[in-house]
Amino acid sequence: MxxxxxxxxxxxxxxxxxxxxxxxxxxxxxxxxxxxxxxxxxxxxxxxxxxxxxxxxxxxxxxxxxxxxxxxxxxxxxxxxxxxxxxxxxxxxxxxxxxxxxxxxxxxxxxxxxxxxxxxxxxxxxxxxxxxxRPFLPAVPGRRDFTGRQLHTVQYRSPAEFTGQRVIVVGGGNSGAQIAADLTGTAELTWVTQRLPRYLADDIDGRALFDAATARRRALDVGRTDTGGVASLGDIVAVPPVRAARDAGLLCAKPMFTRLTATGVEWADGARAEADVVIWCTGxxxxxxxxxxxxxxxxxxxxxxxxxxxxxxxxxxxxxxxxxxxxxxxxxxxxxxxxxxxxxxxxxxxx
Structure with a gap:
C-alpha cells in the first residue's frame, strides 16, 4: 500500500x-x-x-x-x-x-x-x-595484488585488533591523523599522505572552521574573491590525541607510495615497506x-x-x-x- x-x-x-x-x-x-x-x-x-x-x-x-x-x-x-x-x-x-x-x-x-x-x-x-x-578507495596500482588486509575508515574501530601488526594508514585529513595517532604505541605504524600534513593552529577548532566556511560562501555569493575557506587554514584539527602524538614525534608522514605489492607498498625511488594492513582514510x-x-x-x-x-x-x-x-x-x-x-x-x- x-x-x-x-x-x-x-x-x-x-x-x-x-x-x-x-x-x-x-x-x-x-x-x-x-x-x-x-x-x-x-x-x-x-x-x-x-x-x-x-x-x-x-x-x-x-x-x-x-x-x-x-x-x-x-x-x-x-x-x-x-x-x-x-x-x-x-x-x-x-x-x-x-x-x-x-x-x-x-x-x-x-x-x-x-x-x-x-x-x-x-x-x-x-x-x-x-x-x-559510500567510502572512496583510490585506484592505486597493485591494490588487488596486496595479500594483506585492506579496510577503510568506516571499518576501523580500535587499535587493539592491530597489536604488533605492520599498519599503513593512508590519508592526510582528520580521519587519517586521528587513526594514525590512535595506533601509535600499538602497531608498527607507517603514515602516508599525499602532501605534507597541514595542521591547524592548536587553538583553532570547529568554531573557527564554521566561521571560515561561512565567510567563504558569503564571499562567493556576492562575487568577491574566494577566501579559500577551511582549506586555507589547514587539513588537520589538532585535537588532544593528535597533538600529543605529533608533539611526541610519533606522527611522521611519508609521501604517497606509487603502488602496492603483494606484501606491502613501494615508492617511486624503489623503497619498500612491508605491511600486514592498509587502512584507507581517503574520504x-x-x-x-x-x-x-x-x-x-x-x-x-x-x-x-x-x-x-x-x-x-x-x-x-x-x-x-x-x-x-x-x-x-x-x-x-x-x-x-x-x-x-x-x-x-x-x-x-x-x-
Missing amino acids: TQHSDVVVIGGGQSGLAAGYHLRRLGIEHVILDAQAAPGGAWQHTWDSLQLFSPAAYSSLPGRFMPAQEGEVYPDAAHVVSYLADYEKRYELPVQRGAWVSAVHRDGPYLRVETSSGDWRARAVVSATGTWT FRPALAPFAALRLRGARGHIATDGTRAVDEPRLHLLGYGDWTGPASATLIGIGRPARDAARQIRDLLG
Missing part, C-alpha cells in the same frame, strides 16, 4: 533531524525514513576514540544545545549518539526505522519514494543520506544512488543545486553533503541554517 506525506526526509542522522525540526516548527507534515535500526546516524558506526573538533556548545543542532561531556572538552562519538537520540525524542520527530530507500521517481505532481517497507508519495523530498555509506562520496532515475547527477557525481534545492527538480532538497549544499553543512553546527532554508522553501512550494 502506498502511503502519503507532504514531505519525505530520507535519512535520520543529524541532517535529517535538523530538517525534521524546522519542518515541525512550520507545521509541515513529514516523515523521516531511516535505514538504521537505532538513532545516531553514522556516529554510531565510527571508531571508539573519535572526538569532535568543537566543544559541545558549538556542536549543537537547532533548538537544543548539546550538553557537555563530563571530563571532556571535545565530546566523543558515543556522546553525540546519545544527544541525537535525545533530540529525536524531545521533538517527537516522526522517524521510521529500518526503511531502506531504493529509488525516487517522478509521479505526476508527486515524487514516489520506493522503500523496503512500501512506497511513499510526497510533494517534496529532502535527501539527507550523507556520505558514510567519501555522496550517497545519492536512490536518485538515479531522476537523472540529476552532474560533475563529480553531484546534483546541481541552488542553495539546497536541486536545480532540475525543485521538489528535491539536499542537506548535509558539504559546502555545495550549504557552508559547513556536513557538520552538526553547520546543518541548522541550510535545513531552515530548505524547510522555508518547501513551505512556499506547498503553498
Whole structure:
C-alpha cells in the first residue's frame, strides 16, 4: 500500500533531524525514513576514540544545545549518539526505522519514494543520506595484488585488533591523523599522505572552521574573491590525541607510495615497506544512488543545486553533503541554517 506525506526526509542522522525540526516548527507534515535500526546516524558506526573538533556548545543542532561531556572538552562519538537520540525524542520527530530507500521517481505532481517497507508519495523530498555509506578507495596500482588486509575508515574501530601488526594508514585529513595517532604505541605504524600534513593552529577548532566556511560562501555569493575557506587554514584539527602524538614525534608522514605489492607498498625511488594492513582514510562520496532515475547527477557525481534545492527538480532538497549544499553543512553546527532554508522553501512550494 502506498502511503502519503507532504514531505519525505530520507535519512535520520543529524541532517535529517535538523530538517525534521524546522519542518515541525512550520507545521509541515513529514516523515523521516531511516535505514538504521537505532538513532545516531553514522556516529554510531565510527571508531571508539573519535572526538569532535568543537566543544559541545558549538556542536549543537537547532533548538537544543548539546550538553557537555563530563571530563571532556571535545565530546566523543558515543556522546553525540546519545544527544541525537535525545533530540529525536524531545521533538517527537516522526522517524521510521529500518526503511531502506531504493529509488525516487517522478509521479505526476508527486515524487514516489520506493522503500523496503512500501512506497511513499510526497510533494517534496529532502535527501539527507550523507556520505558514510559510500567510502572512496583510490585506484592505486597493485591494490588487488596486496595479500594483506585492506579496510577503510568506516571499518576501523580500535587499535587493539592491530597489536604488533605492520599498519599503513593512508590519508592526510582528520580521519587519517586521528587513526594514525590512535595506533601509535600499538602497531608498527607507517603514515602516508599525499602532501605534507597541514595542521591547524592548536587553538583553532570547529568554531573557527564554521566561521571560515561561512565567510567563504558569503564571499562567493556576492562575487568577491574566494577566501579559500577551511582549506586555507589547514587539513588537520589538532585535537588532544593528535597533538600529543605529533608533539611526541610519533606522527611522521611519508609521501604517497606509487603502488602496492603483494606484501606491502613501494615508492617511486624503489623503497619498500612491508605491511600486514592498509587502512584507507581517503574520504567519501555522496550517497545519492536512490536518485538515479531522476537523472540529476552532474560533475563529480553531484546534483546541481541552488542553495539546497536541486536545480532540475525543485521538489528535491539536499542537506548535509558539504559546502555545495550549504557552508559547513556536513557538520552538526553547520546543518541548522541550510535545513531552515530548505524547510522555508518547501513551505512556499506547498503553498
